[in-house]
Amino acid sequence: MKWDIGIDLGTQSVRVAELNDGPVMSSSAALAFREGNRVPICAGDIAERLVGRTCQGVDVVYPLRDGVLENNLYAASLLQWIFKRSEGVKSRRRFGATITCAPFNRPVQKEALLTAAIDAGAAEALLVRSDAAAAVGAGLDLNGPEAKLLIDVGAGKMTCTLFTFGRVAAFGYVPYGLNRIDDRVRRILRSDFGYRVGKAQSEEIARTLGSAMPDKAPKDIIMHATGIAMKDRRPVNFDVETKPVLDACEDVVSELARLCCSVVDNAPEELSADLNDTGAVLTGGGAVLADLDRRLGQALGIPCRVADAPETCAIRGLWRIMDDPNAYAQMLQGQQSR
Numbered sequence: 001m002k003w004d005i006g007i008d009l010g011t012q013s014v015r016v017a018e019l020n021d022g023p024v025m026s027s028s029a030a031l032a033f034r035e036g037n038r039v040p041i042c043a044g045d046i047a048e049r050l051v052g053r054t055c056q057g058v059d060v061v062y063p064l065r066d067g068v069l070e071n072n073l074y075a076a077s078l079l080q081w082i083f084k085r086s087e088g089v090k091s092r093r094r095f096g097a098t099i100t101c102a103p104f105n106r107p108v109q110k111e112a113l114l115t116a117a118i119d120a121g122a123a124e125a126l127l128v129r130s131d132a133a134a135a136v137g138a139g140l141d142l143n144g145p146e147a148k149l150l151i152d153v154g155a156g157k158m159t160c161t162l163f164t165f166g167r168v169a170a171f172g173y174v175p176y177g178l179n180r181i182d183d184r185v186r187r188i189l190r191s192d193f194g195y196r197v198g199k200a201q202s203e204e205i206a207r208t209l210g211s212a213m214p215d216k217a218p219k220d221i222i223m224h225a226t227g228i229a230m231k232d233r234r235p236v237n238f239d240v241e242t243k244p245v246l247d248a249c250e251d252v253v254s255e256l257a258r259l260c261c262s263v264v265d266n267a268p269e270e271l272s273a274d275l276n277d278t279g280a281v282l283t284g285g286g287a288v289l290a291d292l293d294r295r296l297g298q299a300l301g302i303p304c305r306v307a308d309a310p311e312t313c314a315i316r317g318l319w320r321i322m323d324d325p326n327a328y329a330q331m332l333q334g335q336q337s338r
Helices: 072-085 107-120 130-137 179-193 199-209 242-266 269-278 292-300 310-323 325-331
Strands: 003-009 013-018 022-028 031-034 058-061 096-101 124-129 148-153 158-164 167-174 222-229 234-241 280-283 304-306 332-337
Touching: 003 072, 003 310, 013 072, 013 310, 022 310, 031 072, 072 096, 072 107, 096 107, 096 130, 096 310, 107 124, 107 332, 124 130, 124 325, 130 148, 130 158, 130 280, 130 310, 130 325, 148 242, 148 269, 158 242, 158 269, 167 242, 179 199, 179 242, 199 222, 199 242, 234 242, 242 269, 242 292, 280 292, 280 310, 292 304, 310 325, 325 332
Parallel strands: 003 096, 096 124, 148 280, 280 304
Antiparallel strands: 003 013, 013 022, 031 058, 124 332, 148 158, 158 167, 222 234
16 A cells, blocks of 8 residues: 555654655644534634634544544544645545554554544545654664664653664653643742633743753843733733743653653663663654753763754654655554555
């Protein structure tokens, strides 16, 4: 089967590659539905802009939650929207689709995702490990004998995988991602300071003031934010200091550091020794958190670097896998035909 389109489906975003053109689209994975209607009003970045601004009877949803398929109807609707927008497949009667899938998904969830792709119009669907696609996109040779450590930090999941000879030697995951930092920022501002802020505002605060190394982060930075004062129940402008944001980051980052150390500790000694030379590579949108590579490098005692354009590594790697999936046979997670 010829794989015509590749889809990196994440918790918050979706990226698309076509076999002949490479990566062609990056968009939000949001869908807006009117109550009682199975057809979305809109999808992608337009639906994302409706978060927190919807009127009565309209909901903004995402197919995945914490890296796991939550609703196959939402997934089928999003994939159908993607197929209709893709120049390479929208005019074809039969085409094959490859989709990234979190390695910790249960078999029933993988089956549901494959079925959603078939229902959306694909003649055949193939699932690929998301961490393997990210590793290939970061330029790692998974089929080589030396160990390769890939740390994938996303919005809804964080994984650490040790590859060798085209197989997974050790693996671990945390069933949440950097979205947890945004949630904790909102909770701290509400409980400790009496301000309610929306999702977009909390993301901007975490991105601006967050750091993986609180001891090294500047403490005198203040960010202006907008929210609602719970005491007066009115919109206000207020200042956010660095400390509460660093506290929100620390819990998530320390858990990721423990995960990576556990994966390395459980790996065979010869492979762990290889990491002194090959180091670790960070991918995913969360890899850009300030000083995350330094923090993990110190925890592991090995070199750690952020891949080029880490948020697009998975879709670039998936594009390469589409061309020759047999070379990565151990990284495939399921296949289904119409």
